Amino acid sequence: MMNLTNILALLGGLFVIGGIAWFFWGPRKGSVRATSTSRGYQEAMILVKGSYTPDVIVVQHGKPVRFNFRREEAAACSEMVVLSHFGKSARLPTGETIPVEFLPEQPGEYEFSCQMGMLRGKIIVE
Template identity: 50%
Template sequence: MSTAQWIVTLVGLGLITWIVWYFWLYRRESVQAHAKEGGMQEVDVTVKGGYQPAVIEVQARQPVRLNFTRREASTCGEEVVLPAFGQRAHLPENQTVPLEVTPAQPGEYEFTCGMNMYRGKIIAR
């Protein structure tokens, strides 16, 4: 095998390793939702190369307002889907779109982009 082939192989393996780490193994910090007047829990979520924060801790059986703001032109972030709640929303660039859900039980509830590449979750306790 020539030097060029080794370099291409090593770069390819490095790229594959980075993709696996970023999309499946990287653990993002969790954020606790803040309770507002009337018991509504609220969190601001920025969409830019993923969700920030991607892990949101809330109280079960209390309403949660997620304020999604898309800060990128990528088409991947144009839509957010919350399958457990039967909700989806279009996210125009640089506009905040609130979504309200109420986790009925403790557990984990996933949310994704329309292409299922960006991933986040709500952890209800």
């Protein structure tokens, strides 16, 4: 039979597991539409600090995209961003803004992430 200590430990463990699951797979913040530049790019600035902000970016297909990643942390996980569907990746030195350019040819939803898959974002191509 379980005593009170065991029940509290079990509930605490379930709470921690639920919190971790919510952090990594929970609901996303609202999306942001990339802005058009005079050079024809759809551009967005993405802050890397514990997550990607914004983490959902809307772009149009057939027009070049430039995401400017700025990493403001030293966590090993965020050292690199990977846009696997577009065949792009980049090292993100702390405190520097690094552009990643690609051409989304097909409408759809595509993920980008850190090399470990812990930080995740989504590109919605219309």
